[in-house]
Amino acid sequence: MKKQFLIIICLICVSSLFAQTKMNTLGTPNNKFEIAVLPKLGFARIQETGNVPLTGFVDCGELLLSKGIAKKLNVSTGIGYFNFYGNRTNEGNMSSLKNTYLHIPLNLKANINLYHIKPEDKKVLLALGMGLYGNYLLNQETETVTEESNQKKLGWNFGLSTQIGLKFNVSDILSLGIGFENQGDFTKISHNQVDQKIVTNSIYFSLGFVL
Numbered sequence: 001m002k003k004q005f006l007i008i009i010c011l012i013c014v015s016s017l018f019a020q021t022k023m024n025t026l027g028t029p030n031n032k033f034e035i036a037v038l039p040k041l042g043f044a045r046i047q048e049t050g051n052v053p054l055t056g057f058v059d060c061g062e063l064l065l066s067k068g069i070a071k072k073l074n075v076s077t078g079i080g081y082f083n084f085y086g087n088r089t090n091e092g093n094m095s096s097l098k099n100t101y102l103h104i105p106l107n108l109k110a111n112i113n114l115y116h117i118k119p120e121d122k123k124v125l126l127a128l129g130m131g132l133y134g135n136y137l138l139n140q141e142t143e144t145v146t147e148e149s150n151q152k153k154l155g156w157n158f159g160l161s162t163q164i165g166l167k168f169n170v171s172d173i174l175s176l177g178i179g180f181e182n183q184g185d186f187t188k189i190s191h192n193q194v195d196q197k198i199v200t201n202s203i204y205f206s207l208g209f210v211l
Contacts (some may be wrong), residue, residue: 006136033211038062042202044084049195077106100139107131129163137189159185177206
């Protein structure tokens with residue numbers, strides 16, 4: 001666990017240094033803060049010790065605070081959650097699974113103006129991003145015809161994410177967005193000798209306000 005935190009801290013430091021060294025080539029940073037709400041819907045696949053991969057769907061939500069670190073770059077972090085829902089069959093018995101995760105992302109995103117004729121008219125932007133995240137499995141509910149089980153606080157793991165989408169600047173203080181996000185764990189949540197990783201693919205919508 002300590003090694004994982006050290007890796008994340010090192011990556012944050014490298015990203016900060018990269019942004020500072022590239023400042024002159026990318027231009028003056030936008031020092032304004034933006035707060036954004038992002039609902040997401042999509043599909044996911046869980047790999048778990050002793051079981052075949054389980055496919056299901058997810059619903060997610062995030063509250064992010066971002067700040068420009070260069071003319072076309074911003075860094076964001078915040079807090080969110082997501083629920084995974086899936087059904088599995090074991091020896092003819094059907095069971096349903098619901099996992100609830102706390103989600104903490106750290107993203108670096110580039111906003112590229114799509115207006116080439118009038119570059120000052122930044123109404124539609126191509127948003128490209130990548131980042132790190134931490135997931136904490138808050139609750140795991142398993143239900144069969146005869147019984148239910150509920151396990152809480154099953155631990156942390158970490159992963160990488162990529163995003164691609166469009167951002168629409170409606171006004172100086174309001175923006176809308178839509179895009180696609182992929183997230184994949186590179187460490188496992190381990191509990192009772194069971195290891196678990198998840199990969200998600202989702203559509204996101206964003207509503208942003210410049211502070």
